[in-house]
Amino acid sequence: MTSRTIVSGIDSSTQSCKAVTVDAETGDILSTASAAHPDGTAVDPRHWWKALQDCTPDGFADSAALAVSAQQHGLVALGADNRPVYDALLWNDTRSAPQAAQLRERYGDPWWAREIGVVPVSSFTLTKLAWLAQNEPAVAAATRTVLLPHDWLTWQLAGTKEAPTTDRSDASGTGYFSVPQNSYRPELIEEAFGSVPQLPRVLAPNETAGRTPAGTLLAAGCGDNAGAALGLGLRPGEVVVSIGTSGTVFTSTPKPVEDPSGAVAGFADATGQNLPLLATINAARILASTARLLTVDLPELDRLASAGPVDAAGLTLVPYFDGERTPNLPDARGTLLGMSRANLTPENLARSAVLGLLCSLADALDALRAQGIAADRVLLIGGVAKSGSVRAAAADILSAEIQVPEPAEYVALGAARQAAWALSGDAEPPQWKRRIQTSFEPTQSGWAADVRGRFKDAKERLYGV
Ligand SMILES: Nc1ncnc2c1ncn2[C@@H]1O[C@H](COP(=O)(O)OP(=O)(O)O)[C@@H](O)[C@H]1O
Ligand SMILES: O=C(CO)[C@@H](O)[C@H](O)COP(=O)(O)O
Secondary structure, eight states, X not given: OOOOOEEEEEEEOSSEEEEEEEETTTOOEEEXXXXXXXXXXXXXXXXXXXXXXXXOTTTTTTXXXXXXXXXXXXXXXXXXXXXXXXXXXXXXXXXXXXXXXXXXXXHOHHHHHHHTSSOOOTTSHHHHHHHHHHHOHHHHHHOOEEEOHHHHHHHHHTTTOSOOEEEHHHHTTSSSEETTTTEEOHHHHHHHHXXXXXXXXXXXXXXXXXXXXXXXXEEOOEEHHHHHHHHHTOOTTOEEEXXXXXXXXXXXXXXXXXXXXXXXXXXXXXXSSEEEXXXXXXXXXXXXXXXHHTTOOHHHHHHHHTTSOTTGGGOEEEOOBTBBTTTTXXXXXXEEEOOOTTTOSHHHHHHHHHHHHHHHHHHHHHHHHTTTOOOOEEEEESGGGGOHHHHHHHHHHHTSEEEEEOSOOHHHHHHHHHHHHHHHTOSSOOOOOOOEEEEEOOOOOSHHHHHHHHHHHHHHHHHOO
């Protein structure tokens, strides 16, 4: 029997690190492991490195190649000794909202959308650099290198001997990389941070980033949503709704998307194309927080959410618990409306959390549709895609056919696919089969329109959006 080639993929996301080993020829997942990350919106990157090592104890001994995909935007600031000088401010940290507003005011949203591809919000790395310079000047002065989470982990895996690298998909989420021009814009860093630290070289999609000390080839790596697109083999025009720590709605387009409203981020993908994307700060944790309030576990929350009226009897949750990015309301908090003695039941509360989550994502999907993306069919992934109540309600609330791929760590699988691509030296990544587990069609009943109408009215009344 000819020995198969094994590749590894890492997803270092907000809440945990996931690692998969994969058959490089077929894309079959051979093993999956995970290790938790600390909670918080500012985290010492060394926790990510420990979690990665904890879920790969064999040190990739059997893998011919590996790649790291990770949460986007996080600011990893390194000193002259190449050690972190500050906890990494993550994508869901909103303290740099004032700096984002200053940067938008400085150039105007249409300029950002046209020249850079994204309009600054607190998630993006550039706004975090501006916050650091204004609020921690000594730390800013000690900063010599700025990396993203996937860059820093790839560099640790390479033994930090060679210069650090990144890829176009993750660079596109910084706010200082121009997607239309495919290059850094260092003058924006100079203006926001006061100096231009070392930045990682941007590798081509199938370029290698080096080798581990044991000789395993390292691919470029990518941002986590680009990793998911690679893992799914996303085709142009197909739309993904990913419900994990963040909620994301994205598609693949040949040309960059320019949205001066700032709602759609004109990111790049990990294949040389583009990945227009909207992200919400509040997603899986809406359900986890509601489960905690009801003192039940997630399976019981799922059961409760399916046991009562489909419309939660009018109970409406606007779930902006941690501030929100889509819409850009960094200081918002959650609000529950429509409570009565009759409808305030565990079933309706659980249902209102599911509906609030989906309505928030439906608003994002409508903003993507406004860019000319049809989005009649949606691929539903992420940890919450395992929820039966979310799956059953999604088709009506999102007004789309829902296809649920077989549950897998698609971000890590995408990283493994990139590793196999770099290993092959081919022009295109290997063709791995996508397996759909189930699908759901909209029921054409009117309940979802009423629920979305109540959600829109609540947002308008509470936040004027
Ligand atoms: N059956 C379920 N119902 C609701 N939420 C779930 C379920 N299974 C997992 N989750 C949630 O999915 C989240 C993890 O999803 P994942 O996509 O791995 O997140 P990340 O964005 O960190 O990669 C966890 O926060 C967990 O609460
Ligand atoms: O900010 C974004 C995308 O712009 C988020 O998607 C982060 O990349 C976090 O990803 P997860 O931890 O939810 O996978």
